[in-house]
Amino acid sequence: MEPFRVLVVDDExxxxxxxxxxxxxRQVDTVxxxxxAAALDLLGREEFDVVILDVMMPAMDGIETLKxxxxxxxxxxxxxxxxxxxxxxxxxGMRHGAFDYIMKxxxxxxLLVKIREAYERIRLHKERG
Amino acid sequence: xxxxxxxxxxxxxxxxxxxxxLIPLFALGFSIYYQFHTSYTAKIMENLRTxxxxxxxxIDLFFDERISQLNTLAYTHTLDQLxxxxxxxxxxxxxxxxxxxxxxxxxxxxxxxxxAYVGPYNLRGVNYKNEDxxxxxxxxxxxxxxxxxxxRKYPHFIIAVARREGNRVWILRATIDTEIFEAMVKAAxxxxxxxxxxxxxYNVLQTTPRFGGELLGKVVHPDYATVxxxxxxxxxxxxxxxxxxxxxxxxxEWLLVVKEDPREELMPIFRARGMMIGLALAGVLVIVLGTVxxxxxxxxxxxxxxxxxxxxxxxxxxxxxxxxLGKLAAGIAHxxxxxxxVIKEKAGWIRDLLTEEDIAGSKNFREFEDAIKxxxxxxxxxxxxxxxxxxxxxxxEPVQETVDMNRLLDETAGFLDNEARFRNISIVREFADELxxxxxxxxxxxxxxxxxxxxxxxxxxxxxxxxxxxxLGDKGKEVLVTxxxxxxxxxxxxxxxIFDPFFTTKSVGNGTGMGLAISYGIVDKLGGRIAVESxxxxxxxxxxxxxxx
Numbered sequence: 001m002e003p004f005r006v007l008v009v010d011d012e013x014x015x016x017x018x019x020x021x022x023x024x025x026r027q028v029d030t031v032x033x034x035x036x037a038a039a040l041d042l043l044g045r046e047e048f049d050v051v052i053l054d055v056m057m058p059a060m061d062g063i064e065t066l067k068x069x070x071x072x073x074x075x076x077x078x079x080x081x082x083x084x085x086x087x088x089x090x091x092x093g094m095r096h097g098a099f100d101y102i103m104k105x106x107x108x109x110x111l112l113v114k115i116r117e118a119y120e121r122i123r124l125h126k127e128r129g
Numbered sequence: 130x131x132x133x134x135x136x137x138x139x140x141x142x143x144x145x146x147x148x149x150x151l152i153p154l155f156a157l158g159f160s161i162y163y164q165f166h167t168s169y170t171a172k173i174m175e176n177l178r179t180x181x182x183x184x185x186x187x188i189d190l191f192f193d194e195r196i197s198q199l200n201t202l203a204y205t206h207t208l209d210q211l212x213x214x215x216x217x218x219x220x221x222x223x224x225x226x227x228x229x230x231x232x233x234x235x236x237x238x239x240x241x242x243x244x245a246y247v248g249p250y251n252l253r254g255v256n257y258k259n260e261d262x263x264x265x266x267x268x269x270x271x272x273x274x275x276x277x278x279x280x281r282k283y284p285h286f287i288i289a290v291a292r293r294e295g296n297r298v299w300i301l302r303a304t305i306d307t308e309i310f311e312a313m314v315k316a317a318x319x320x321x322x323x324x325x326x327x328x329x330x331y332n333v334l335q336t337t338p339r340f341g342g343e344l345l346g347k348v349v350h351p352d353y354a355t356v357x358x359x360x361x362x363x364x365x366x367x368x369x370x371x372x373x374x375x376x377x378x379x380x381x382e383w384l385l386v387v388k389e390d391p392r393e394e395l396m397p398i399f400r401a402r403g404m405m406i407g408l409a410l411a412g413v414l415v416i417v418l419g420t421v422x423x424x425x426x427x428x429x430x431x432x433x434x435x436x437x438x439x440x441x442x443x444x445x446x447x448x449x450x451x452x453x454l455g456k457l458a459a460g461i462a463h464x465x466x467x468x469x470x471v472i473k474e475k476a477g478w479i480r481d482l483l484t485e486e487d488i489a490g491s492k493n494f495r496e497f498e499d500a501i502k503x504x505x506x507x508x509x510x511x512x513x514x515x516x517x518x519x520x521x522x523x524x525x526e527p528v529q530e531t532v533d534m535n536r537l538l539d540e541t542a543g544f545l546d547n548e549a550r551f552r553n554i555s556i557v558r559e560f561a562d563e564l565x566x567x568x569x570x571x572x573x574x575x576x577x578x579x580x581x582x583x584x585x586x587x588x589x590x591x592x593x594x595x596x597x598x599x600x601l602g603d604k605g606k607e608v609l610v611t612x613x614x615x616x617x618x619x620x621x622x623x624x625x626x627i628f629d630p631f632f633t634t635k636s637v638g639n640g641t642g643m644g645l646a647i648s649y650g651i652v653d654k655l656g657g658r659i660a661v662e663s664x665x666x667x668x669x670x671x672x673x674x675x676x677x678x
Contacts, residue, residue, distance in 0.1 A: 012467055018474035025481050056463070083466045104466055105473035105512055 001027050004049035004119040008032040009039040009065065010081065011057045019052075022108050028115070036065030043072055050118045052111070053098075055082045055089045063092060070097045075125060077118035081106070135428050142424040150416045158409050166398055170363075173372065173394050178361040181374040181387045184317040184325070191313060192380040195230060195288050195305065196271055203292040203301040211236045211301070214245050221247040232285065232304040239267070239298045248304065250281050266291050266300055273381040276307065276335045276345060284344050286310075286335075311336045314385065322390030330354050330382045341367075353384055363391065454630050455650070462518040469511055476504045517643045518630075532571045534608050534675075535560040538597055541578045545586060552591050556582075559598040565677050567608050573651045574675075577659075580644040581612050581671045587635070588616030588669065606677055607657075613670035619663040627661060 006023060010016045011034050020032040031048070033039045037060055039051065051069060055062035066078055080093035080101035090101030099118045102111055202211075202220065211217050221234045233248020241258025257263045266272035266289040276286045289302040314336045317325035326338040332354050337344045351364060351373075359376040366373075372389040392399070480501050488494060542556050549556050585595045593615040602609040619627060626632045628649040633642030652659045656676050663669035 012471060015467070015471045015474055018471070018478045022474065022478055022481055083463060083470065103516075105470035105508060108474075108477050 006030045006050045007048040008052045010054040036060030040068055048076055049122055050115050051076055051078045052081055053078050055080055066093055066096050066098055077122055079114050135432055139424045139428045143420050146420045154412055158405055162405050165401060169398050174361045177372055177374040178359060181376050182359055185376045185378055185385050188313055189379045199290045199301050199303055203290050208294055208299045212245050217245050218247045230306055230309055232306050235302045237300040237302055255280055275329050317387045319389055320393040322393060324388040326386055328353055328384045335383055353386055458518040458630060462515040466515050469508055473508045476501055529568055530571060531566045532569045534567055534599055535564055537571055538578060541575050545582050549586060554586060554589050554593050554595060557594060557596045561600045564599055564608060567675050567677055569655050569675055577648040577651050580648045585612060585614035589614050607674045610673045611670055613668060615668045618665045618667050619669050620665050
């Protein structure tokens, strides 16, 4: 089992379900929610190391959700999942404190690499205290 | 607008302008000329009338004097005194010494017998009893005859006065020298074509006119004698226009006629008219010339403006088309991208599940694996399309950096040198020396040139040439890059579409049709333009213009 917990936020249910299943299969403790509000709600109760966050969502969009997550849990790292193709939204996300961005549709292995990198950073932070 | 329409417009401008400038010119000219002509003619006529009246007065005075001379003679002598021819001769000589108006002098008794005569003809003893003038003088006391040939067979006229002496009447009769009389009439002749003569009431000439007609001839046309009083007018005689003034004498029913040639009298008017016509012609010439030049300049300006507008319009259409297509492309890409992501994840999930042992042993395992591989491959292919679409729609600000175009092109062509060599295509570089640095985005430009060069290699196929030329354009404000190939060229009907997204001539799967559309977007965003020139069978040339600053 990997040493980190991952929260996936995406409004596309089929995508969300499958991604969660695949990550779980790769020994990652993963939970999926389908909206920014649900994500914040869950983050208020439980602790996650990395959040995979879709940029394009109805109601509360990715950037807004990102800001609130960072307010709530400053040490949680966020990886933006952008369908935009353009780097713009990814860069915008990073400006607001996201760890990185990855374009949809993404290779699961690439995503895993990024999650591990993010966790590495959290670990370094924690070690330094 | 077509050339024909411009010509029509030009003709209309010329027509209208000429109309509005020539009509006032002609109106002014004609009215001034008409006024001048009228007043001048009136003055000429007035002069003519005055002259004919003066002349008439002179002639009447002449007659008055002659009559009173004869009256004086008759009433200061008796018939018996004057019957003496020697005495009569003395008196005649005395009169002749003062004035040579009389040719002869005779005394006639009441029976018409010529009792005494002095003069060049031998007329003594001639009886005048049956002559018209004899009756007239006996009746009225004074008579002036018409010109006649009479007994002497020579044209002359006479003045006779009668004196009643006791119970008998006798007549003193004198012949007037027609030459002196004619000279008096002719004094009214003016200029080279002027004429003056006298007519009786039957239109018979009493003096010899200068032109057309002889003494005692009858004037058929015009009928002068119908005139009453004094008259001055313009007449047409035998096709010529003449100014005619006429007036009746007081002493005798004779009409004095004075003719003048209007060409002499009205010379100033003709001169004025000539000058007027000359000036008008010059004015017309200037106006026509000016109008034509102005109309030409106007239509040329219009053609230029229209042409510029057409270019602007087509640029505007192209860029708005691009903007609309960009939005459409972005929309499609987003909509397609999400299902693609789901498909990819599902495929990944199946692949994950296939690793489980019991499935790996099933007899269709290979088929499953193959199908998954195909699904992933085609998802990847679709993903590339959506990403390119998004690239086309991207609204990213280009980076500003200093770019050495020659080096950039050399480097870009370098990527393709191997491929070109393999296909026996030579890439010729014709780079301008001392090309200024361009402020632009080198990686985006590289994408543009790569696109064009790849297209060129594809177009040529095998054995050919691609020419890359750089030069300075628009007085050093632009750098022009021309990439020309020796391929088959682009058909005319396709030229307008080659920058449209998804337009491709390549077979399905070998090209997305996005390359030139993206290139167009990039160059447009960098402030330049991209254009193509091509003719079927003669290759194609793409020109990229980039602003230097």
